[in-house]
Amino acid sequence: MNATQIARYLARELSEDEAQTLLRWVEESPDNKRLFIQIKNAWSMASMDKVDATDVEYTRQRWQLVKRQLDQQTIRPLETTPWRWLRVAAAVLLVTGLAFLAYFNQNRLQPEISYQIVETPAGKRSRIVLPDQSVVWLNARSKLRYPTRFDSRKREVKLEGEAFFEVQSSPDKPFFVQTDRTTVRVTGTAFNVYAYPSESEQRVILVRGQVAVSHAGSRHFSILKPGFSATVRKTSDPIVIQAVDATEHTGWTTGKLEFKHLAFEDIARRLERTFNIHIIFSNPKYRQETFSGSFDENEPLEEILQVIQASSDFEYSIRKDTLLIR
Missing domain, CATH: 3.55.50.30 (Phage tail protein beta-alpha-beta fold)
Incomplete structure (x- = not known):
């Protein structure tokens, strides 16, 4: 257990099981409890100070406040505490400082991500350009939800209905299409996804490039090659791969x-x-x-x-x- 876990607990980012594990660790020894209380007090007092959360210096400012509170908490014991506690206090200060610095660097406030939802009525289709310049054709009675900007690790959209995707290549930033039953993972390619929630089958048809298809929530992906389709039925059923005429499934785009x-x-x-x-x-x-x-x-x-x-x-x-x- 370390100070980063305590910081995540105070920020309410631990799961219920993780929080219970941390609290059991706190009760295991007086030293554990002392460290927990020390960090908790510093956190509470630092959060009362005014810090501009939109400033790029946010992380440095917040840590300086926490460090100041820890310094204030350890001044009085220095006069009477044995030397071994001086070493403990110094270690606590160093470890806590590094943990908070790493934690806030990873969790520095970012501009809030908003989402765009496009719905296409019957008899219509829509052309959508995503933030990464990928292009989506959305078929009739379909809905696409996507962020106004993608994060630094992945690109993800959610689909109900049918859409044809032409995804910009970015191997370090994979693109995911999520439906209620299917996950499609790509880096740069062209493919069609047929996923109307009311229908028993969902299909992915690859035109060019390569995609991986899985049941939603599964880590086991099936790889598709151009000219093949993946049919997804119930979660318990295997994904069926077969050769198809892609034009039969993508003609609707024209x-x-x-x-x-x-x-x-x-x-x-x-x-x-x-x-x-x-x-x-x-x-x-x-x-x-x-x-x-x-x-x-x-x-x-x-x-x-x-x-x-x-x-x-x-x-x-x-x-x-x-x-x-x-």
Whole structure:
């Protein structure tokens, strides 16, 4: 146990278990308790002095205040305390000083980080330039949350829905995309993430570069190569890696609706987001019928349905914002 841990405790940065461990250590010996009380008193008294927390000299000023309080606490005992306690007091002062200096250097107040949230409605897509100049295309009914500036260690964004990323290369500052079930780690690359929370599968499709994919919160990553996808289902299920046609999954960035041997219910979800319509299957047998096609998003919905209908026997009707497949 050291003075840095005590400083973190006083700053309320220890977990409950860490705090309990520290308090048990304090009770183990009079010396431990004396050190704890000495640092606590110095902390309390120094915090009452006025220090400009926005000044670059903040760390030095705060330590000088703590040192001054420790000096004041040790002046009186010097007259009567045995010489061995002089050495203890000097050691406490030195160790505490170094600990506080390191602690406040690491935790010097930074400008507060604010976040930007972009939400794209049905039938629309957005182009976003991140603080590091990476570019994100956000698909319909999707949401992206990102900081107005990235910290010095990593770049991280949170996604609900679908987005295509072109990430600026920075090997020393990895880029993370977080969804409710998936973590994608990259350094510089282009890839698509499909992660609508209401759907059972989330997919990452790599166009170029390299990415690592894992279940959210896991440290076990699967590496993707260009032209491959990673499908994430439940946390207990393994991540499925397979070869894909990337253009089929990224055509939406240029206004294309492309699908190859895709189930009608999956096509329906894409049509819902593109045309802002609710699709109901009154006859469930059509849900798993597969279709292939390539359409422009500006084509009328009924023309797309008529092309799909040419290879099936389903009927449909449209009433206001609802499409019924029967």
